[in-house]
Amino acid sequence: MEKEKKEKAPRKIGESSDLVKKYQTHENDTGSTEVQIAILTKKVSDLTKHLKTHKKDFDSRRGLLMMVGKRRRLLNYLKKSEEVKYTKLISDLGLKR
Numbered sequence: 001m002e003k004e005k006k007e008k009a010p011r012k013i014g015e016s017s018d019l020v021k022k023y024q025t026h027e028n029d030t031g032s033t034e035v036q037i038a039i040l041t042k043k044v045s046d047l048t049k050h051l052k053t054h055k056k057d058f059d060s061r062r063g064l065l066m067m068v069g070k071r072r073r074l075l076n077y078l079k080k081s082e083e084v085k086y087t088k089l090i091s092d093l094g095l096k097r
Helices: 015-023 033-053 058-081 083-093
Strands: none
Touching: 015 033, 033 058, 033 083, 058 083
């Protein structure tokens, strides 16, 4: 018997590249703090949706917690170094803090 292939959720090609373009500070910037925070925020929201349907996926839950911690550390760094950018980024991404 043939195994049925599960269809994966469609991903938009270039989602992260759109985020990079929106938050980059110069043309070749792909790893600045703002870009990293934006990409992590997108990943966190995607993983949160996944975990709502797959409640017992503890490996993904651990990954989510590590991503949230990394984003928190990056946000703390940005707040210490450039508070204006921090405030703007939080309002753009819709984060509570």
